[in-house]
Amino acid sequence: PISKFIEKRGGGIHHVAIRVSDINEALTRHKIAGARLIDEEARNGAHGMKIAFIHPKSSGGVLLELCQPS
Secondary structure, eight states: OOOHHHHOOOOOEEEEEEOOHHHHHHHHHHHTTOOOOOOOEEEEEGGOOOOEEEEGGTTTTEEEEEEOOO
């Protein structure tokens, strides 16, 4: 996905990661607020983190990654 982004848009920021203490609570809050979720449930990410993405259309054009350390 990142190579596709670079081909389409050139260099720059792909996404912003936000560390959260409770990813399920964060997903619920975003969903209640009407955000478009890419991931309805957290999944396993790098370094044992639980991750989930918020669609850029719901966050000012920036892809957001929620990250909960294990």
